[in-house]
Amino acid sequence: MNIAVLLSMVPDLVEELEIAPSGVALDTQWLRYLLSESDDHALEQALLLKERYGGKVTALALDRGEAEEALYTALARGADEAVKLTGIPEEGWGKRAAAAVVGAVLKESAPDLILTGVQAIDDMDGHMAGALAGILGLPFVGVTRSVDAPGAGKVLVQKEYPGGMAAEIEVDLPAVIGVLSAPQPPRYVPVARIREARKTRTISEREAPSVAAPEGLVIRRLFKPEPAERAEMLDGTPEEMARQIVTILENRGLVR
């Protein structure tokens, strides 16, 4: 089975986010990017499938921030190929435009299974995976906690629903899966392996094809979160504070 994993780089929140003077984008001066957490799980899921059933894993990333580091790390972890899509505009793309570009590339390579994170901190509503499936005209299941491939031509996924419910769904291949988590935490790869991958492996580079990107939302202005009402600080002995908490909860009808 040929598996493609789409890796997205998202802003690293270790630095305070600042809004650029344009008012419609983040200030990228100090910004670093790291691999989106659920994409990390998507890669782990792909590697687990490969270990169990064989096949080939190709990691794919748009050239943004430290995408190269993420791709070498993917190779060190067990991916067979890494592809970097270059020619990304400075200000990046919206998710729908990015999905159109990635979709054009994946249409050509036609993998059996496309895995990516179900959401990212810059894609909280989880557009990417679904849009990709729409563009490619493939079945899509999102919010999965495991993907298995016990038979040919299909995968068996466990999808989570709110309220602790889950469903097991059989999906015909090719398909796009939006991964929430892999059945096990992403594996640690020793730094020596990443350094070795940097010396011995190559990342293929591909100019991002120009495709007419669908109109999406236009950002008119970015805001920093406005501070809400100030917190009320309690003081006194632990017993006094406990009584105050009980009174507050009672007054708000939260306890009877």
Added chain:
Amino acid sequence: MCGGSCPLAFAMEYTPRHSIYLLKEGLLDQVLKSNTLWLCVSCYNCTSRCPSGLKITDVLFPALRDAAMSAGHTLPAEFKKALDNTYRYGNSFGEAPRKRMDWARGAGVPVPIISQLKRPVEALWLVECYPAYHPRNQLQAQAMARVLHSMGVDFAVLGPEERCVGDCERLSGEAGLFESLVEKNIALFDKYEYDEIVTADPHAFNSLTRIYPDATGRQFPVRHYVEFLAARMDALRPLLGNRIEARVTYHDNCCLGRMSGLYESPRELLRAIPGISLVEMPFTRENALCCGGGGGGMWLDTVIWQAAHERLSDRRVAHALSTGADILAVSCPFEASRFEDALKSTGNEGKIVVKDIVELLDESAGTRGGMPA
């Protein structure tokens, strides 16, 4: 000898000695699947006592951990996170390099950054990660800045450029990470001019004095502050004006003690403080019990607790309490928070005060004002 000397052997599935015999029989997998490899806190007890001179701490345990990582074993989560963080940010906390100087705001004296000074200095101070980022250890870094400043030492720090020296990462078995830290740190050390390097971190001192030279074929002029300050007693002593009327017991940490034999300098500094009477606790000098934080121990507390149902720091504060001392003096950044936590978790909070030696010097010199409890 190693099995009997190891303070955590009782909780290991195989003691170090047992592991060595299993490995000799080619049973690597059996050892890798055991809890043994995660219970070493690099106290060097086994190494310092081994009659055959085996490098159990520096070589065997890191090699086992390396083998486990390479074999794709699931690592303890906090441990993995610390390694990931060190690789990405140069510190195990996962803090922004830009925030590395935040501690200096509370120092009350200038803390020059060497890249901004643009001139050679007498001492390049490697602050290291815990003093730079951990709230408890920041107090110790601030005290150090005040003491150096009032002694008139011409010092500077690396600031946001500084990166972990990597001692705990090396002992955690992350050879590649250590190698990359060595490369980056050497480039940084070579960028500036200074007479010597001073650090408050015994682990950094351990790697810089013994391992960096092996890895690079070069020697680095590095001293821990206990030596650095003890050698400047003439400049230090006149500053120590405030009496600290207290019984003080000193905890010999593993890297300065067993690995470097620095037993006298810390005691000399404590004795120089007027009012202090020094008392020794059970298990001192080369027999001192480790605080449990070295070699990745800071990130393996959960695993160790699950296996041993105690932390070495819990046992060590009991030694300190048994002396009836008012103050437990330390000279390693891991210890202040570990011993304070241990006092709380063993129900002994408030019975003894944990202070770094440099904090006591700072108080006696009155650079901060105030007196200890």
